[in-house]
Amino acid sequence: MTVETTVQAKDIDEAFLQLKDVVKETPLQKDHYLSLKYNCNVYLKREDLQWVRSFKLRGAYNAIMALSDEERQRGITCASAGNHAQGVAFTASKLNLKATIFMPVTTPLQKIDQVKFFGGESTEVVLTGDTFDDCLKEALEYTDRYDKNFIDPFNNIYTIAGQGTVAKETLEQAQADHTKFDYLFAAIGGGGLISGIGTYFKAQSPDTKVVGVEPAGASSMYESVVQQGQIVTLPNIDKFVDGASVARVGEITFDIAKRVVDDYVQVDEGQVCSTILDMYTKQAIIAEPAGALSVSALEQYKDEIKGKTVVCVISGGNNDINRMKEIEERSLLFEEMKHYFILNFSQRPGALREFVNDVLGPRDDITKFEYLKKSSQNTGTVIIGIQLSDHNDLGQLKENVHDFDPHNIYINENKMLYSLLI
Structure with missing residues (x-):
């Protein structure tokens, strides 16, 4: 089977059944403030309200359940800037598995504490490397040395299928209200989310324009797909949007994104900060930087989306309150x-x-x-x-x-x- 056909809508349907009694069905809400601001109908898919406050639980659980019983009992590992780690920790605790989770030393303390909370005694946290990519290298070496099973945060067909259940759930909720989407906005880090939901939307709602949103300081998918036509490793990245700051996307996600993403938007980190503050003050939504990316992109699309129906995936809500001073400062500088x-x-x-x-x-x-x-x-x-x-x-x-x-x-x-x- 070629890479182009590894993840299909039926795989996401199967993952949805696997996850049905594990993940929370998060709300799909029409946002009146954003709808008025942009003169269109804006819906928010609130994955920030998931059990681990991020969509990452979906992919982590699905990928772990794809292992055999013997493989799971040998122990699992992962590398993550926070949200994928929480999904793996939650799953390890629920299935009584041993997990070793590698996180960059720059990960906000709030996310580290959440991983320990969800994982309990099942999970060991190892802080290493300044970036996700440094952390990933250490995790893979450890996995090989001790014969563990690595749960990739995005370059894994089962992880991608799990993330794709966000799309299936969104479309089922929209169908109940007779809503059809003209645009879908979602964040891109390594590409697992956009690959999964893009695949499902192209199969079930092909007229919807899929827009991938990256931080300007770490737009590795845009650079790979649009600029270079091949996977590239960014030599330097801005780590502020920690949930989406990846220097190199996955081989699988790169190939899928080429087929399912219609456009790419790069958002300045300062604009992300302004969006976080706006969402908090106007809508009482606490979004992390990566979670606010999709809404931030609306500003660049404001002329095109007038009168249209739009859905933005709020991918995460794990924001450390200690970062708010920096967020306010970056916002003021950007403005x-x-x-x-x-x-x-x-x-x-x-x-x-x-x-x-x-x-x-x-x-x-x-x-x-x-x-x-x-x-x-x-x-x-x-x-x-x-x-x-x-x-x-x-x-x-x-x-x-x-x-x-x-x-x-x-x-x-x-x-x-x-x-x-x-």
Whole structure:
């Protein structure tokens, strides 16, 4: 059997029966806020409300059940940035299996704790590597050394079929309301979700346009399918959208995505942060970065989807509350509302008052100010953060700052300097 025919709609139907009494049937909800915002009918498939707050339980359980009893008893392993690990841990605990789960050291603590919670005594967590791909290498070496069974997070036909049950469930729920979708938006990391749901939609709802959404800093599927026509490994990725930050997609998912994905969207990580905050404040939905990708893509499609019916898969809700400060900061930077400068202040009384009066607008705010007066110098270096009331005022702000200090440094444009100082 060739790769092109390894996962079909019937495989997803079989997986659906396998999972029927294990996974939660998550809601398909019409979202009135997004529908009004984009002048269309937007539905959300709420996989953030799954037992492990992610669709990943579907693929993990289906792949583990595809093993023989003897294989399962030898023990299972996986590599994951969090959600797949939770699905494997949940399954291991339910089936009383031993699982060794490898996670990148950069994984948010909330996801690590959730894996331990769902796995209990059945699961051992090993933190290794800065990225998923580093972690994957360690997991595969361990699996071979101790003759375990590796449960791939995306490059496995049973994992893909399990993720595809999201589509079957979505279409059955939509059919009950006589709803037909013009567009489907779903996140892409390694490609397991988009491969599964894309396969099922193409078989059962072929008129639906399938759109895969990736973070701009880790768009490995777009780079492989559209740009290069072959699987490539990204040399550097932005790990912020941890659930979808994969440097290299799978061979199986690459081949399926070529056939079932109609378009690819790359979303700036800052826009993802704005979406997370918007979903929380407007809809009371706590989405993780990867879970917000599908909704973030609507902004780029806003003209095309007017009057249409759209479904977005909210793929996960495992967001660490400790990341909210960073999320807010990234959002403000993306919206061009917060700006940082290094400038020279004259070391005389009234210099700060002069800056406030001459540089800032009446509703602008200073959010950061670091300055150490040195009596042996006429001027002192200041790091200052300014939050605008209107992003359209940025041009005037830069002009005012330049008039105050022509030698100023605009930190926002220098990622290395920003990371060091802010």
